Amino acid sequence: xxxxxxxxxxxxxxxxxxxxxxxxxxxxxxxxxxxxxxxxxxxxxxxxxxxxxxxxxxxxxxxxxxxxxxxxxxxxxxxxxxxxxxxxxxxxxxxxxxxxxxxxxxxxxxxxxxxxxxxxxxxxxxxxxxxxxxxxxxxxxxxxxxxxxxxxxxxxxxxxxxxxxxxxxxxxxxxxxxxxxxxxxxxxxxxxxxxxxxxxxxxx
Amino acid sequence: xxxxxxxxxxxxxxxxxxxxxxxxxxxxxxxxxxxxxxxxxxxxxxxxxxxxxxxxxxxxxxxxxxxxxxxxxxxxxxxxxxxxxxxxxxxxxxxxxxxxxxxxxxxxxxxxxxxxxxxxxxxxxxxxxxxxxxxxxxxxxxxxxxxxxxxxxxxxxxxxxxxxxxxxxxxxxxxxxxxxxxxxxxxxxxxxxxxxxxxxxxxx
DNA sequence: GTCTATAGTTAGATAGAC
DNA sequence: GTCTATCTAACTATAGAC
Numbered sequence: 325x326x327x328x329x330x331x332x333x334x335x336x337x338x339x340x341x342x343x344x345x346x347x348x349x350x351x352x353x354x355x356x357x358x359x360x361x362x363x364x365x366x367x368x369x370x371x372x373x374x375x376x377x378x379x380x381x382x383x384x385x386x387x388x389x390x391x392x393x394x395x396x397x398x399x400x401x402x403x404x405x406x407x408x409x410x411x412x413x414x415x416x417x418x419x420x421x422x423x424x425x426x427x428x429x430x431x432x433x434x435x436x437x438x439x440x441x442x443x444x445x446x447x448x449x450x451x452x453x454x455x456x457x458x459x460x461x462x463x464x465x466x467x468x469x470x471x472x473x474x475x476x477x478x479x480x481x482x483x484x485x486x487x488x489x490x491x492x493x494x495x496x497x498x499x500x501x502x503x504x505x506x507x508x509x510x511x512x513x514x515x516x517x518x519x520x521x522x523x524x525x526x527x528x
Numbered sequence: 529x530x531x532x533x534x535x536x537x538x539x540x541x542x543x544x545x546x547x548x549x550x551x552x553x554x555x556x557x558x559x560x561x562x563x564x565x566x567x568x569x570x571x572x573x574x575x576x577x578x579x580x581x582x583x584x585x586x587x588x589x590x591x592x593x594x595x596x597x598x599x600x601x602x603x604x605x606x607x608x609x610x611x612x613x614x615x616x617x618x619x620x621x622x623x624x625x626x627x628x629x630x631x632x633x634x635x636x637x638x639x640x641x642x643x644x645x646x647x648x649x650x651x652x653x654x655x656x657x658x659x660x661x662x663x664x665x666x667x668x669x670x671x672x673x674x675x676x677x678x679x680x681x682x683x684x685x686x687x688x689x690x691x692x693x694x695x696x697x698x699x700x701x702x703x704x705x706x707x708x709x710x711x712x713x714x715x716x717x718x719x720x721x722x723x724x725x726x727x728x729x730x731x732x
Numbered sequence: 733g734t735c736t737a738t739a740g741t742t743a744g745a746t747a748g749a750c
Numbered sequence: 751g752t753c754t755a756t757c758t759a760a761c762t763a764t765a766g767a768c
Contacts (some may be wrong), residue, residue: 327733342646346549348761362734364763419731438642440704442546446545447681447704484720489693496696497659500651511689518686522726531751553744566752568745 328366330356332380335373340431343438344374381432382449388429392422393461407474409520416516417509420491423454424498424508434499454492459484475523483523490515532570534560536584539577544635547642548578585636586653592633596626597665611678613724620720621713624695628660628702628712638703658696663688679727687727694719 325333334355338347353360367373387527423429436450451457462484469475470483477483490512498508529537538559541553571577575712576592627633637658644651655661666688673679674687681687694716702712 341546341643343549343642345547346646349763350761358733359735360761361736361763361765365733366761370762402709412646434645438547438645441544441638441642442550451701451704455611455697479718483717485694485719486722489697490689492697492700493659493689493693497655500655514683515689518683518690552742562751563753564743565745565747565754569751572745574744 327356327358331363331373336377336381336428336431336435339374339377340434340438340476341385343405343435345512349373354522377435377447378446381428382453384428385432385453386424388422389457392418405472405474407469407524409517409524412518412520416487416491416512418457420494420508421505422513423495425502430499433495458488462488477523484521487516487519531560531562535567535570535577536581540581540632540635540639543578543581544638544642547639553577564625568673582650584589584654585632586657588632589657591625591634593661596622609676609678611673611728613721613728616707616724617717617720620691620695620716623662624698624712624716625709627695627699629706634703637699648657666692681727690726691720691723 331352335347335352338351338355349363350360352373354364356363363373367376408492433454436446436453438445440450459481463480466475466477466483466487467480470477471479475483494508494512494515498504501508535556539551539556542555542559553567554564556577557567560567567577571580627637640650640654640657644654663685667684670679670681670687670691671684674681675682679687698712698716698719702708705712
């Protein structure tokens, strides 16, 4: 990783904890291992560092997310004949752990949360990624699963919310408790099993 | 409302949008209608204003919350004989609209969200108010409702999460869309009805 | 591409008149 | 209790040597 990339990584780390204006360029430099003025050989301003963070890491999120989605939607994993409870637990857990623990995903998510209330563009990004985006994706999957009669119910949107809102809540519950991942996974598992009790006969 | 109180109100407004360090004392003063140095006759520093915000408004939240809870738990509203779907929709909607629209609750919630990732005390407050607190309260209610056989199911914690996580998600979905409250209420209603389909026979 | 030195700005806070 | 004037400190950013 070159200096330019390292600056972005350390900046993301700091912005995701303290927010843009509470972070001083000197801190970023120190984290990188250089002096503040050296930053300006790579980026023209603090704002430029922030903008690059948003651009680079939102693109990376998009890529990873698309990569995560393929195996679910191409019919390899979900044969659409049947979906076991354990499979759904695994899918939910993977999604949850990715947003909770992935170095970029977790920090980028926190940064958006901190900045979104005063920055319309950041807010749109947050909504696209964590509010609307996930739901729309889950809606499509559940819509197919309903058509295939693998899942009961008639409103894919409600089902998607039912599946995702516990994940959304648990992310913020365990954000500051990295030591309690196992507890988090158990809590999530309970919720997914309960989901299955409702939407798949008596489970299996 | 005297100047000292007005300072806190305007400070909360600003902190809840931009976060502590992005707000300048001059902005607070301007919002109040005075000059920056005058603030120091009421509070000894910017940090003091913030601390007072946290103290005063968290106490106010506590009071309002206790007031909201009484009618539910004293048996007047929930007779524990039966709970109609409409009643549950009303309870959920009241909770949702309070946290979404109440001047103090909405702003205080946003401020905690912005500051919690770098401030352990603020984080504890956020968790107590919006993560653990609500769930523990709902757990007790649902536990009673299960005992009274008004509601099916055996795990009050799961049921409480099932009831609250959509509210938690919808708050953040509609935080920046005050014009779409009606849409928000409809979405919440769908979720509560779906909750009732699962936990009360076929509703009524 | 990193450094030291420093300029330029602005924020938080104080002094003292009214 | 509010103001104007001002201090001090800190931050962003630039200049120029290496």
